Amino acid sequence: MQVRVRYFASLVDRTGCSAESVEVQSGLDVAGLWESLCGRHAALRDLPFRPLVACDMRYSDWDDKLDGVEEVAFLPPVSGG
Amino acid sequence: MISLQDEPIRVDELIEKVQGDGDGAVALFLGTVRDNNMDRRVLGLEYHAYPEMARSEMIRLVNDARERFEVSRIGLVHRTGRLEIGEVSVAIAVAAPHRDAAFQACRHVIDTLKETVPIWKKEFFEGGEVWVEGRKS
Numbered sequence: 001m002q003v004r005v006r007y008f009a010s011l012v013d014r015t016g017c018s019a020e021s022v023e024v025q026s027g028l029d030v031a032g033l034w035e036s037l038c039g040r041h042a043a044l045r046d047l048p049f050r051p052l053v054a055c056d057m058r059y060s061d062w063d064d065k066l067d068g069v070e071e072v073a074f075l076p077p078v079s080g081g
Numbered sequence: 082m083i084s085l086q087d088e089p090i091r092v093d094e095l096i097e098k099v100q101g102d103g104d105g106a107v108a109l110f111l112g113t114v115r116d117n118n119m120d121r122r123v124l125g126l127e128y129h130a131y132p133e134m135a136r137s138e139m140i141r142l143v144n145d146a147r148e149r150f151e152v153s154r155i156g157l158v159h160r161t162g163r164l165e166i167g168e169v170s171v172a173i174a175v176a177a178p179h180r181d182a183a184f185q186a187c188r189h190v191i192d193t194l195k196e197t198v199p200i201w202k203k204e205f206f207e208g209g210e211v212w213v214e215g216r217k218s
Contacts, residue, residue: 008131009212
């Protein structure tokens with residue numbers, strides 16, 4: 001199945017894109033997806049922070065499965081206000 | 082009233098929208114762009130959001146504050162895009178029958194927003210620009 005991956009703030013600079021479509025196997029979790037994205041974009045490997053993750057716009061955990069998820073966003077620590 | 086917008090924030094309109102005849106207090110918080118951070122002279126900020134999720138998190142935190150505190154209405158507006166020194170980046174207005182609840186809810190909303198709402202600022206300073214990620218300002 002396909003998931004849409006979105007990046008924000010410095011992660012856009014590191015990947016060179018704000019969104020991409022990724023083919024994922026059934027049963028894969030967020031951590032597994034991240035590992036494969038780090039293979040695609042080497043600059044994701046040495047982040048000075050641990051990204052937050054949101055599945056379909058809700059904060060999620062790294063061991064959450066992606067089955068049924070349409071959009072996964074990786075978020076640097078937020079700095080609004 | 083909840084808004085994530087490129088346009089300047091109209092504080093007077095926000096106050097009008099939250100204030101009712103049964104309220105004895107309106108607490109107002111404005112976040113403004115300051116000209117320095119971490120010993121650097123700041124020229125301006127650019128706010129970027131994950132807009133769909135930012136809006137839903139803003140709604141969630143306002144609903145949460147309305148459940149926790151005895152308040153009538155809460156208005157929350159956040160800017161996106163380029164802001165100059167002195168501009169208002171975020172405005173929170175809380176109307177309540179009594180001031181204690183208004184102050185507490187207002188504080189709760191800004192503190193929670195800074196932790197949970199997916200918005201980031203890029204800082205432009207003399208000689209460069211940098212993403213601010215996490216509590217470094």
